[in-house]
Amino acid sequence: MDYSIESSTADNLQTECLIIGVFENRQLPKMATALNQQYNNLIDTLIEQGDISGKNAETLWLNYFPEHPIKRILLVGFGQADKIDRKSFRKALAAAAKALKSSKLKSATAALTDIDVPQSDNTWKIRQIIEVFNDTLYQYDVTKNIEDNKITLQHLKILADNETLSTAEKGLQQGLAIARGMDLTKQLADLPGNICTPSYLAQQAELLAERFENLDVEILEESHMEALGMGALLSVTRGSRQPAKLITLNYRGASPETRPIVLVGKGLTFDAGGISLKPGAGMDEMKYDMCGGATVLGTLQAAAELQLPLNIIGLVPSSENMPDGDANKPGDVLTSMSGKTIEVLNTDAEGRLILCDTLTYAAKFNPEVVIDLATLTGACLVALGRVPSGLLGNDDALCEDLIQASEVACDSLWRLPLWEEYQELLNSNFADIANIGGRDAGTITAACFLSRFTEDYRWAHLDIAGTAWRTGQEKGATGRPLPLLTQYLLNRANA
Structure with a gap:
């Protein structure tokens, strides 16, 4: 078009x-x-x-x-x-x-x-x-x-009209970059899991880096993750025949001294739930569990097309979550990259396991802020439906910036509390933390889990489980929250 x-x-x-x-x-x-x-x-x-x-x-x-x-x-x-x-x-x-x-x-x-x-x-x-x-x-x-x-x-x-041609051209440039970024996001998300594997997602990141001079890519293999001690991330991929990948895209639009904005996108290219197997009905839609990762790729493409004067790091941990004799079992205890131990009470709460090691890894970039986006909890869909994405974070100013960007982009957010009382629901008798907190406040306790690995920087979490794709007769990826993230980056570039 x-x-x-x-x-x-x-x-x-x-x-x-x-x-x-x-x-x-x-x-x-x-x-x-x-x-x-x-x-x-x-x-x-x-x-x-x-x-x-x-x-x-x-x-x-x-x-x-x-x-x-x-x-x-x-x-x-x-x-x-x-x-x-x-x-x-x-x-x-x-x-x-x-x-x-x-x-x-x-x-x-x-x-x-x-x-x-x-x-x-x-x-x-x-x-x-x-x-x-x-x-x-x-x-x-x-x-x-x-x-x-x-x-x-x-x-x-x-x-x-002739009086507004300069602003019109600016709108055209922004609109094209966002539209193309959403196209990339939706195309990757709509692909079936037998095509869009972790290796395929990594290849697309490499192709993206080839197109832009100031965009670099690095792919960490499982051997690299093992050397880094990413026991949580690697535990998820053990049940799959597809090797996990940790994709790093580095967009250099500002001076090297400028601290980067880090975007972390969950990249589960298929989620069967592992040993805690999901119900068969609707399981095909679990190819969309990588929408966060796809959005990170699309957002980096949009930023590169707009040549934003920012430094941006995109991190996409990508794997599958499948049942297998070597897969995680309920009751297993893992050691994360941070050193914290995790009791796996439900293997279908795997997104937070691949994210927690990636969030620990994000600290190496000395980020100004870290924003993760993930199709993390069905509880977010129950709480908010398919209108806003859920927002939680440890920094009020960052969360307010995201809300303001969402209002301009018409890509809605609703902030949920991250109170200390919810942290108690993650207590474990056998590890430093459990990977689920029970039926109550599932979206909040998932963010509480992630917050344990983000204490060294300003962080916000977007739960896009209800907004990343449509279901039913109109089934397909939405491309959200790319408009919101791009507007946030535009605001930062113009600040």
Whole structure:
């Protein structure tokens, strides 16, 4: 899908399809009003027939414009003009993209930057147009023949007036980087586990590093992890025939003295639960247990494309969690890289085992902050559903920065407490810590476990178990929380 900025006016615009907004009570925004006058109030006439009221996410095709350079118009409802916010703006964009997705059009032009969205400039609006359209029009095709149902739309032009061209180009650049990062994230996550193994994920990281001069990669093999004492991480991979990999991507956008932002992404390319075997129903979706790792790769790609003036380290511990005679057993006691011993009460709580050693390893980079993201707990889905990701951390300022970034990116977070009382639920009679804390507060106790390995730096944890993929008929990766992380990095770059 190609995106570009167009500065044409209504009197010389030529397009297969023009997308314009309409408010409730059938009011038209600035661009649509100018076009309506050019067309002798034809749009007003069609709207007055009552087929669209302007409610948010309503759409209406206007298909007949004889002797005009615009072949058809897609009207999109934005609701009441004085009640538009960021989320309702994106909801209307998604409705427009969905209408185009089922059409046979090859190109379209969006005249939507004149919709006023509070606290949001032209750069933000153009970025959102690209993000939302690209997300809606994404198609997985690696292992499926989609020729008969392939989306025909290939090019979207975005109208901007001459006075805002510089901010429009900035929005285009940001939108493309985020959209491409989300594409990479979703493509990796949607691949089946027999293709996207830990070795495959490592190869993709190597290919990514080849594309950018200031992006380096290092892959730690199991022998290296053993030498480092990563007993927790290695215990998870013992039941698999696929060797574990610890991927390190190093983006150098600032001076070497600048302390890096470290992103840690859980990379379980398939999670059967180990000896504590998961139920068969829905187990296919456990290929998505590497969405955190895929998001780290996508975010590093976006940062490199934007050439952000930051140093960023991406760490992706990758393995499988399978049942086997050599796999972890409930009751086993492991020794982590930190020296802390861990009693395994449930082998399906394996994500925190590969993360805890990686979080210990992260300290070697002298990080300014560490942010981990993981499809860690089903409890987060129960608590928050599929709207926000869970946020926990040991630093209020870092958590607030992430929340502010999430609001701008429309990639929601909800902070949960990390109180000392919850730590007691991880007590073990046989080790320094148990890997689960029982049925109560599962998302919180998982973060409490990780917090034991992050005491030397500022840290935040994103539980994306409810937001990293969709289930049911629309099953597929979402690419979240890449928009949030990229916005956080943009904010840091602009600070």
